[in-house]
Amino acid sequence: MNDVAAAAGVALKTVSRVVNNEPGVNAATAERVLAAIERLGYRRNDSARILRRGRTASIGLVIEDVADAFYSSLSRAVEDAALHHGYLLFTGSSREDSARERDLVLAFCARRVDGLIIVPAGTDHGYLKPEFDAGIKAVFADRPPGAGCEADTVLCDNAGGARAGTAHLIAHGHRRVAFLGDSPGIFTAAERLRGYREALAAAGLPYDEGLVVMGPPDPARLRAHLTRLLAASEPPTALFTGNGRITVETLRVLATLTDAADAGPTGGLALVGFDDFELADLLGVTVVAQDPARLGRTAADLLFMRLAGNDEPTSRIELATRLVPRGSGERPPPPRGNRTAR
Amino acid sequence: MNDVAAAAGVALKTVSRVVNNEPGVNAATAERVLAAIERLGYRRNDSARILRRGRTASIGLVIEDVADAFYSSLSRAVEDAALHHGYLLFTGSSREDSARERDLVLAFCARRVDGLIIVPAGTDHGYLKPEFDAGIKAVFADRPPGAGCEADTVLCDNAGGARAGTAHLIAHGHRRVAFLGDSPGIFTAAERLRGYREALAAAGLPYDEGLVVMGPPDPARLRAHLTRLLAASEPPTALFTGNGRITVETLRVLATLTDAADAGPTGGLALVGFDDFELADLLGVTVVAQDPARLGRTAADLLFMRLAGNDEPTSRIELATRLVPRGSGERPPPPRGNRTAR
DNA sequence: CATCCGACTGACAACGTTGTCTACCGGGGT
DNA sequence: ACCCCGGTAGACAACGTTGTCAGTCGGATG
CATH class of the missing domain: 3.40.50.2300 (Response regulator)
Incomplete structure (x- = not known):
């Protein structure tokens, strides 16, 4: 960004404004900046952006195994919802291993995802406490969280x-x-x-x-x-x-x-x-x-509601099955x- | 991290050393720091870490549709490889839409993934040029890149x-x-x-x-x-x-x-x-x-070879099929x- | 002519880490 | 008494953004 600013003969901040489509930039200046961006092949560094802004526009999904049809269809539904809200998605499979579930969740949290959708493998989710305190939202899907962990949950009947x-x-x-x-x-x-x-x-x-x-x-x-x-x-x-x-x-x-x-x-x-x-x-x-897709969709809807600021008491939804x-x-x-x- | 340092009565850098298991910290001091970390529920912010270090330890995977058995099994193989190398995985489905493929890839690049595995939907990959210049490695799987784009490729026969x-x-x-x-x-x-x-x-x-x-x-x-x-x-x-x-x-x-x-x-x-x-x-x-799993595994192996610094000419691998x-x-x-x- | 306004632009700090360099301290060799 | 050394700790800058605030300038207003 610095290089672009130098190349275009403007200040850093002006480039930032152009990149983010902020108002208050002269059309000619913007043009010059865009040209410089193009010429230098500049791409914004989202890590820095995230660091500065505090929101990552990404969510993490932990399932049991992507290769399983049930979970891959759930994934697809979550991915659709993420796309629709402009979020990026981290995915990981726990392989029915609670340690791996924890590692994945914590790795996602370290990346500061805004929210999580978890198909839990373990039954103890105490490790989420600090994350919740830090404001991370989580929704449990297909299986409920362990005792003592208050979070939205979507299950089948x-x-x-x-x-x-x-x-x-x-x-x-x-x-x-x-x-x-x-x-x-x-x-x-x-x-x-x-x-x-x-x-x-x-x-x-x-x-x-x-x-x-x-x-x-x-x-x-x-x-x-x-x-x-x-x-x-x-x-x-x-x-x-x-x-x-x-x-x-x-x-x-x-x-x-x-x-x-x-x-x-x-x-x-x-x-x-x-x-x-x-x-x-x-x-x-x-x-x-x-309906795994519906399960995923419902979980995602719940999560994005939370991310939008809704802080009603947590809910537990049970979806009907069909013979x-x-x-x-x-x-x-x-x-x-x-x-x-x- | 600042708070932890204050709570433990040490300098920022010392906390950093403890968190990263760097040598040169007195056992007693480390103990105090760990206690403070525990008490405050501190988790390292990987965005900042990534920004500072320049490497993200994550890769992006763009496929056609996670819900499809072929691609979900490919995903699973890539995920296994990523896990094995300690990398996190971004996933996205292009839905056979080249614009969406590009958007996903560029979003991953903005997050500064170290590498990409792409099942291309489009046939023009000129948009990758600046990314390649910036050092991002990409491997194409299942389908080759568009003309003029030099990259490792793994196909089936x-x-x-x-x-x-x-x-x-x-x-x-x-x-x-x-x-x-x-x-x-x-x-x-x-x-x-x-x-x-x-x-x-x-x-x-x-x-x-x-x-x-x-x-x-x-x-x-x-x-x-x-x-x-x-x-x-x-x-x-x-x-x-x-x-x-x-x-x-x-x-x-x-x-x-x-x-x-x-x-x-x-x-x-x-x-x-x-x-x-x-x-x-x-x-x-x-x-x-x-063998979609083998396809994914091969592509991932190729990518991690590149990430390890291998810069031989690009290769094009064709996997045999079986009647x-x-x-x-x-x-x-x-x-x-x-x-x-x- | 002085004043003010809006449109535009820039300087600077801050986000939370880590790499580099420097400082301290107690002990052992000269 | 001096120096040096290893082990430990800290100060500080830098990574690439963005939010805040201040500045400039031309023209319209009183």
Whole structure:
């Protein structure tokens, strides 16, 4: 900027005014300055600008994994909102690691982002205290913050969705419905399990721990568990899968586990999955759909409201889910006599 | 930092030394400083640090759309590399809009990122000249930069992959293979079309413009084109689809267009798609697979080499593709007599 | 002619760091 | 007694902006 000023024969401040389109600069002078800028290939240094102004016009987004369809669609929605407000976006994946979540958040804060959208991996957010004191705004998405951390939160109705999905299977005659969920330490997984249990209870069915599998969606693990489940003396006639990854991996396992002659990709078993996924329509898989884009949009809206100065008490929004019947969830159990024939 | 210095009764510089783990600070003094930092909830301001030091330890990534599986997996690979080198990552989606690409890149540059990885939407990268002069390093991924812009580039062997995929169909007896590609202005789309033509030529088959459809993967558009193609007097017996989105949409259209009784999700037509996609295995769709993660990793490696000071002449890397047969591409054409029976 | 006004321009400090250079202090070698 | 040295600490400038305030100048006003 100094060089530009020298080249144009004006003061530093005048260049600043031109660069920022501030009024009060003679058209001819501005012209000269612009020419100098062009000639020298000058670009404003936003680091200095940020330092001086105190606002960065950027926000940070911490998710679990960009490569996952759910989060990438959430990201896209946040990015759209950021673009719309003229903000730049930092992104980072926590890999379900709370230390990494913290490191990312603190790195973003050190860059003085104005706000954060966090899909928390950990359950302790005490480390955010100094940041909040410093005026940083944060919105939690998909999962709530740890105890003692007051912040806006946007969730899906996980329990409600799982309840509806399980009830759907029960309504189609199933009495032994297995639940395949992610690690119970994950908020959404625990909530969905809760919904599943509520649906069983509401139907007067017993909760059978033998029908419940919780853990990361590792193909080998899932295969072992499914094999065991289906070989049991009283195998489940229906599956409720707790997230998109698990649903997909389950479909894969079922495809190799059951005879190709079996009808449909679920090999005769009824199945409802939490999370919609690409091509579920073609495969005829009934799902409880969340709307990740809406989740991201809502979180971003909330954040930009805060950034605009709104300081109402924090809110906790729960977005509804939607049951999408596509065939796999409407399949009745096999006739009684066949029950153990597998 | 000033406050911390005052609170600890030391000079500014001493706090700086403690914060940066510089040697030459008495353990007791450091202790006092750390206590003050803790007490005041102090966090270093990276904007100021960046301004002073000149290096930002951050890179910018411009892709086409984070929500697309191909790019989100590329993103993830870049993010991993950035993490590994201790860099932060700015991300932005260009939406296939060259103006937006430029704005994003320039915004990142204004933030003084050290390097850029760009999936270009436009074909003119003259705007990068001043940035290059200022020392910013850039690597182009998936598509090359516009003419006159010298920079490292990592591509897939688009033409080779399309040639192999088309040849595969021809080898299985098809003589009328339709090509459904993205807009011809997109480098990868054009290259794939070229590969398709080369395969036809190599097999001595004529190039029939009536069998080629180029344009954005809009469901309605695709449906119209497919309907037209299949209703022709000499309809294609096989399809080559030019990217993941198009493959998926084509499958959808075929599912509704053909009788459910028809074998397989492609309704009797043979199909090979460019790009692998989730569940292609279950659907039995033969694809020419790219490896987006490897693309991202390679681009990042190249960039970090440059950032480390390597200034060899720029390189252009082409990654091989891999044909993955899964059934849809190995289906022979219907017997001659049936040709127009559809 | 003195005065004032508005349009334009510039000088200067400040944002929060870090690099450089200098200062102090106590101990060991000459 | 002198010097030097390593270990420690601080003063100060600089990074590139922008906000504040003060200045200049030509013309309109009283």
